[in-house]
Amino acid sequence: MRVFWEKGYEGARMNDLTSAMGINRSSLYTIFGDKEALFHRAIQRYKDGPVAFVWDSVREPTARRTVEVLLQKAVDLLADPRNPRGCLSIQGALAAGTEAESIKEALIAFRKNGEATLKKRFAQAQKEGEISRDFHAGDLARYILTLLTGLGVQGANGATKAQLQTIVDIALRSLPF
Amino acid sequence: MRVFWEKGYEGARMNDLTSAMGINRSSLYTIFGDKEALFHRAIQRYKDGPVAFVWDSVREPTARRTVEVLLQKAVDLLADPRNPRGCLSIQGALAAGTEAESIKEALIAFRKNGEATLKKRFAQAQKEGEISRDFHAGDLARYILTLLTGLGVQGANGATKAQLQTIVDIALRSLPF
């Protein structure tokens, strides 16, 4: 997961993967099948681990709090020096070679999944009266996800934690609802 | 430019490039040198053409108007069916293979350039009293650029023009200044 996170799908060479895992090339193939299968496992691990907060955040008592937690944890993740820079779902999507189309689709689906989860949370907030019904819940979700992915690219560019924090502060101060 | 835009740096094979340009492989090498040199020419063309509006927008009479024009033209560009999806500077940057480091740096520099231009515009707006001095001009520029790159990823994901438009509408309605 960490290697794919750092180098993207095509950027990660089998040598990088085996040496990072501390196992032999032969073993890797008998255990995981091939590179693509391994990558899908890595995405799953990424979703269950480092970015689980995206799916957890919707359990906050208010939609506003959800967004606050979401963006704050994104800053923490992106600025943690123990992690590769940026976001696996963006870093990996570059897989542009026509053959890697399925990789790209898996990552887009991954992001759409997060978007849908957020949309549901906003719809609930509208039922509860926290958010005006003038908005479409899906639009709000897409807006927040745009901020989130933009933040990911900024992190990959080498933005400092303070800079990421300021971006989030500005975004939160001017939340549309 | 169009091929790199669509497939990224490593995703673009020499065959794609020669057939898109309608010239021979030999000719390409004698004219441009190698793939990397060609890519730098493509970036320049991208900056002078499709995304020139980023550097033009700062000439709008107000900072608010600058941001409005910037984001609006981004939507137009990303939704134009004649263009590849997404943004060359993002699509290409994920070229992560260690050898392509110089490519990544060139694209980061490209984006930082846009950020600096925007920062200058915001600083001027502060001098003129349009924007409160409570902000740092650089922070605002980074915030807008975060939105812009996020928009680029949304476009690459296949968002429709209406969806992109709505994101921008929300962002503009809740501009921090």
Place this chain on the structure above:
DNA sequence: CAAGTTGTGGATTATTTGTTTCAGAAGTGC
């Protein structure tokens, strides 16, 4: 038309990629 420049196609090189194979070492369970 003739001389010289420029582009062409095809073959070729060296390198790198993901993947497979296989004999043998290391470990495990009875």
Place this chain on the structure above:
DNA sequence: GCACTTCTGAAACAAATAATCCACAACTTG
């Protein structure tokens, strides 16, 4: 201690890559 599974290391493979070379055609220019 012996059968059996699991892992290892190294070699090898086919495919694809960027890049080079060269003889020949096409064109431009005087």
